[in-house]
Amino acid sequence: MLTRINVGPIHPSTHGVLRLVVTLDGDTIVDVEPHIGFLHRGVEKLAENRMYMQSESYMEKIDYVAPMAYSDLYVAAVEEAMGIHPKERAKYVRLILLEFQRIASHLLWLGAFCNDLGQIFTMFMWTMKDRDLILNLLQDVTGSRMFYVNMRLGGVSIDLPPNFEEHANKLLDYLEKRFKDYETFLEKNPVFIERTKDVGILKREDAIALGVTGPVLRASGVNFDVRRDYAYYVYEKLHFIPQVQTKGDSFARYKVRMREMKESIKLIRDALKLMPEGDALGMPIKLISPPVKESEVIVRRELPRGEGMIFMVTDKQRPYRLAIRAPSFINLSALRYIAKGARYADLFSILGSLDLVMADVDR
Amino acid sequence: MKIKKEELIERLRELSRSGYNYLVKITAVDYIDHLEVIYFIRNMQNKKEENVRLDLKNGESLPTVIEIYKSADYYERELSEMFGIAIEGRDVKRLLIEKWDGLEAPLRKNFQWGSEYKSG
């Protein structure tokens, strides 16, 4: 006999407002139907009615876990439309801040993932502490804890403070030590291994056919990372290796993100060494934006959740059409295929390992 | 590349056989007198990208490509909800919002909304 359960929109592990209609046969999932749209704000339409640099703070709210990544994506699109190239130092500054943002985002994911598996907030609080230290550092740079709005055309709004390098190195050392602790804490725990290994397997061909992105794609054995394949900023100068796992299960997705955080630490260290002196400040906000040169722009960035893309058809002072490819959106659409045949308890292991931000799904 | 609506399925099938097996996004742009639908597809082997564009007249429907790209599912649903494009060949459910209070196709340029939300 089939049972239908309504999970959400208010449920401890749907990370915001996601409604899943789950059809169960005993304890086995027959079908999962996601119902989304509870957080729809029509960002694309809002951007059409605002001047280019006004929309930046709206873009940040698409993904409230990693806001800077989105504002960078948007500002890069505007820069390309106007033919502005970011300053050399600004490229490094942005890269450093974005990698810090990536670590912060993955840390929050790690905590939330352990919560989904049934832990009582221990890992969550630990990773929140580390994330908080990163946010404090970013706050010193940008002036705000969560929504930074610090990307400007050609650079950033505030340059790095003089003691930034020292603080950052100290924080990175601390984080490196903590990551080792986390790995012992989780990987030496047989129950964690049991709950993640061989759960929610997504094969390579399916991953490509379903169009999943980011860590989920890389965990299925597809060696694709925008940071390498469409290198932007100074990623090609730094020794950057995309993290790939072949298994495609929840554990592989965990492993990819864990390794990515370590890779980000390396990237930041390298970038701090190579960063040139000089000026990183971009153009200040004006009531009239510079003239637009391109009529259509496509910009790709590797956001913490996967590949983000902006397709913008430009007009004089405001975008004519702004289309955002949100990584969580397409990762959610894969849930139905991954969860089929899994146990009901594993639904949340799978859902957690996809790293969804509902605001990003609904836009 | 710009193609006609009739060729769409054929061309995409050809492309997906020749290695363009990853659908990045389907989106549309409203040019008031017509719509342009764009398929961004990528070859996962050599990371090359291709844009397949086609023009749609207002009120014209679009054939589904879900048999070629599984990931087209959500994009097509989004397209039909946001632009009011009917999708042929599959049952399209509303994706985001069940009802827009009589207002359809919010990303069309003729979508009416309160002037107080406009700025700048």
Add this chain to the structure above:
Amino acid sequence: MLRPIIETIKTLGEDRFTTTFPEEKERQPDNYRGLHRLDIETCISCGACERICPNKTITMVDANTSRGKRKLPQIDLERCLFCGLCEEVCPTRCLTLTKNYEYTEFDRRRFTRRPEELR
């Protein structure tokens, strides 16, 4: 199984990280973006802040000052995103964002701050 438990016991000995909020407060950098502050004397009533605000937070209203009746920005804190664009666009740097971030009211209408209240 034992190694994770040892990790947990190790943290029992570490310092607490959270703060008991109303008693101790977070440290803020100098460029923190909190509530607005308006210097009425230097404001030239140009309205740039009103035009740049992405969220229609700011409206120019009539206000009585020592130099007579003028148009000055009024801020609706319910809509404010604290993005700081108004501060950046202000030609005389009279509208600034302070370090103060606490605002609670019992009445929604109190969130609309008149120019005289922006101190």
Add this chain to the structure above:
Amino acid sequence: MLTDSFGRLIVEVIAIFILIVFFDYTFGWLERKSIAKAQFRHGPTYVGKFGILQNLADIVKLLAKENIIPKNADKLVFSTVPLLLLALFIFLIYLLPFPDSLGIDISVGLLAIFVLLSFAPLLIFLTGAASGNKFSLISAQRSVIMSLAYEVPLILSVAAVALYAGSFNIADIVNSQAKIPFIVLMPIGFVVFFIAMLAELERPPFDLREADSELIAGWLVDVGAPYYAVALFVDYTRMFLGSLLISLLFLGGWLGPYLPGLIWLLIKAFVAAVVIVIMRATTVRMRLDRLMRFGWFWLLPLAVLNIILTFMLFVK
């Protein structure tokens, strides 16, 4: 004569009830504080010194709320079974012997306790099934299925203890640990008993019935606030029972130098409880089918091995 023993009974009943309430309250506070400490948090701070009165405030809040019984629920079962559950666990504690001849000392105490203890999953099943909510129903099913996995190893590991002591009387079992506590004599048996007890107590990694991230609160999903307070009381009383059983059967009960017996018993019970809390802070939740596999393929053979070892080494 009759009135004398009756009066003594009344005093004992009240004394043990005070003990239960004392443990429940202190443990509730200790759990919140120690989990908070493991998570870099403060835990309850404001009500009373170190937040010691926070739980009291919570109970008052819960009891002051409206009791809602859902429309689909079987009202009679739904409103009586949680109270029955509470009564069951309190009664089980009365069956335990306490030092200074407090409590009832019956000759088959061990058997009686474990027979009655296996009613608990059924009562939980009744509450869950009666509430008419699908989450509760799943939780109710889990409750019964789970009990298949852990009841047999639990009883077998206890059987080894009874075998060694040569008695089903718990006081005798405690007294036979005068030289060495059973945790040293039969470590395998202790591990099996401890793990099965975790499942019985609904503590992580076996909190499948109350699985927060999957079933929201499992069988408690639809209960109103006053019944939730009852359920919390049940939870902590069960915890008291579990840690008492662990300390009586394996840690030597009230035996210990210098301090009075009751204090030793409480100290041991608190130590066992804190270990369970640290387990709670550490592990993630197990899956139902894995738990079954674990119970039958690991716990059961280990329990049998423990019995065989005990029989070969100690029983003459």
